[in-house]
Amino acid sequence: QSVLTQPASVSGSPGQSITISCTGTTSDIGAYNYVSWYQLHPGKAPKLIVYGVGDRPSGVSNRFSGSKSGNTASLTISGLQTEDEADYYCSSYTRNDTWVFGGGTKVTVL
């Protein structure tokens, strides 16, 4: 069982916005603004798309945005595109000096 809780799946139509939640505790998400989100396409290495709760690495579309409230972080994908269909994972640094991941969310573009 993963430490961070994500919905198993989220779907949306092209052009719509979707939001993926990631719930942790006061020992991880609630403790620091060190939440990251990763996009995984089959057969490829994970790609960092959001870090520090809401920052994006260079080259990542501004359609991806992150936020946090208390022990829950969220990733919003706006203007959904077919290439956004992938698995998404949240991650957080913890008070125990470890890192934890969510169970992953499969995004389907209808």
Added chain:
Amino acid sequence: EVQLVESGGGLVQPGGSLKLSCAASGFSFSGSAIHWVRQASGKGLEWVGRIRSKANSVATTYAASMKGRFTFSRDDSKNTAYLQMSSLKTEDTAIYYCIRHNDFWSGYPLADWGQGTLVTVSS
């Protein structure tokens, strides 16, 4: 360009051992921490642990479920990190990734990942 190349994966019997390598280039390896993350087929990402740089005493941290069976090491002269796995179980079957990390800021993201190497534990 940052590059991380894992190798050493393969088929091993339950109870066996395997040593993975992570060859790095394009950045200051000696000043970086290296994390390991794995993903079993059909499952999520799982943090395995981290080895820090010499400046941080090459300290190692392991996920609770792997402590005692997995050992990290590094050879800065070869820009290579290692993951020694022993007493392997079928549930250790996964793709293993190594990741570069800023060793002086925990908030730095796990941005640079290798392509992974597949470990299969089966009789």
